[in-house]
Amino acid sequence: MSEALLAPERAAQTPGVEREPALAIIDSQHGPMQVRPGEALLDTLERHGHQLEYQCRSGYCGACRTPLLAGKVYYPEPPLAFVEAGQCLPCCCRPVGDITLDLSHHD
Numbered sequence: 001m002s003e004a005l006l007a008p009e010r011a012a013q014t015p016g017v018e019r020e021p022a023l024a025i026i027d028s029q030h031g032p033m034q035v036r037p038g039e040a041l042l043d044t045l046e047r048h049g050h051q052l053e054y055q056c057r058s059g060y061c062g063a064c065r066t067p068l069l070a071g072k073v074y075y076p077e078p079p080l081a082f083v084e085a086g087q088c089l090p091c092c093c094r095p096v097g098d099i100t101l102d103l104s105h106h107d
């Protein structure tokens, strides 16, 4: 299993993987964005003016699937939608440290 898919409990048990939310998201096109504690990545992106596709906002449909170019995310609740390494579901994940997303297919 990719580290990107670890729930916080498992992340805490995995060396090198931390639970704390990121201080910043780095978007490859638009610069840094601040993440608020407990905020889903999709909420952060919307607060900064990005309009991502979504349907369920809870990890079921996969509509929000986004390339994760660098960094790690975790899922407080394991998503049902398929997500590969190098992708994330912003509606239900949170960054672990700084991350880089490719938002070019959303905006």
Ligand code: FES
Binding pocket: 053, 054, 055, 056, 057, 058, 059, 060, 061, 062, 063, 064, 065, 081, 089, 090, 091, 092
């Ligand atoms: S909006 Fe459905 S998985 Fe993200």
